[in-house]
Amino acid sequence: MPAGPGHDETRTIARSDDPDAIQRLRAEVTGTLAATEGGWVGTSGRGDLATVATAYDPSWELVGPGTSPERSFGWATSFAGATGDVQIRFGDQFPRTLAMWLLAAVWAVALWVTRKPVRR
Numbered sequence: 001m002p003a004g005p006g007h008d009e010t011r012t013i014a015r016s017d018d019p020d021a022i023q024r025l026r027a028e029v030t031g032t033l034a035a036t037e038g039g040w041v042g043t044s045g046r047g048d049l050a051t052v053a054t055a056y057d058p059s060w061e062l063v064g065p066g067t068s069p070e071r072s073f074g075w076a077t078s079f080a081g082a083t084g085d086v087q088i089r090f091g092d093q094f095p096r097t098l099a100m101w102l103l104a105a106v107w108a109v110a111l112w113v114t115r116k117p118v119r120r
Helices: 005-015 093-113
Strands: 034-038 041-042 049-052 060-064 071-074 076-080 085-090
Touching: 005 049, 005 071, 005 076, 049 085
Parallel strands: none
Antiparallel strands: 034 041, 041 085, 049 076, 060 085, 071 076
16 A cells, blocks of 8 residues: 555554454555465555454564564454565464374374274
């Protein structure tokens, strides 16, 4: 989005969690990011604000020179300064993957311990 009053208004609306403010957001789509493994990629169009419909987590990162993620619409994730080619990815995937494997191992052990013995 070009700089100016419309740009500032869009940023203010995106940072808000007030439904009355959010409904004032105009339906102008300047660019769409395509989903990839672990994030999104695409061109920002004329804008410099990227908002993704995923729960806010500070581990999301804008690849390249960018800013830290901000909370958007009260729950989503957005990045200011997203110009040109944009790539957004999740930076802490390894700890999440490790946690899921550990949880699976705990469930396997719990199911093994609580199994019923078979009478023969």
